[in-house]
Amino acid sequence: SQWGEENLQALSIQEGEDVTMNCSYKTYTTVVQWYRQKSGKGPALIILIRSNEREKRSGRLRATLDTSSQSSSLSITGTLATDTAVYFCATEYQGGRALIFGTGTTVSVSP
């Protein structure tokens, strides 16, 4: 498997709290992508961080990448109920454009 330590499997928090989830990967990748999947929908890309970046921000999202430890994190600040979803990290499959997904972290945000 491409994945080492997996994300925390499930988190339940209140609106307004911050949340951080982590993943680690085994083989070299040029980019880590984070996808969000809401119930009954396909995954959707929310943030992408390249191997030459240590941190990337997009609105309330912050992704970090540590290539030396081959790990990445995703933080969401000031969560909303609409952030309720499963979050996956993903890396390249055999250097191509297909993806290898982690097992995901389920985040439940209560109003």
Added chain:
Amino acid sequence: EAGVTQSPRYAVLQEGQAVSFWCDPISGHDTLYWYQQPRDQGPQLLVYFRDEAVIDNSQLPSDRFSAVRPKGTNSTLKIQSAKQGDTATYLCASSRDWGGYEQYFGPGTRLTVL
């Protein structure tokens, strides 16, 4: 722009039956992917195409699975003689070209094999 569309949305069949899933990617996207997502797991690549050519089908579980994209647009994934272990959601995704990372996913087809 219209998103990736898939049909049917749901399928329920008995072991041994065949089933086909259809995907219409975003117009202009030359790369198309099929993923299998078992319940409570991440999507797992089955096969992907650039235009009509298969780039990698090494992850198709067995010769019971086949996929085609004859004109480089729509694609069909077929399971012959389904087994209970095939129960999962089948996701189709597309991307613009080799220079782009983002994949756009359809809503998936939820398959239950009894």
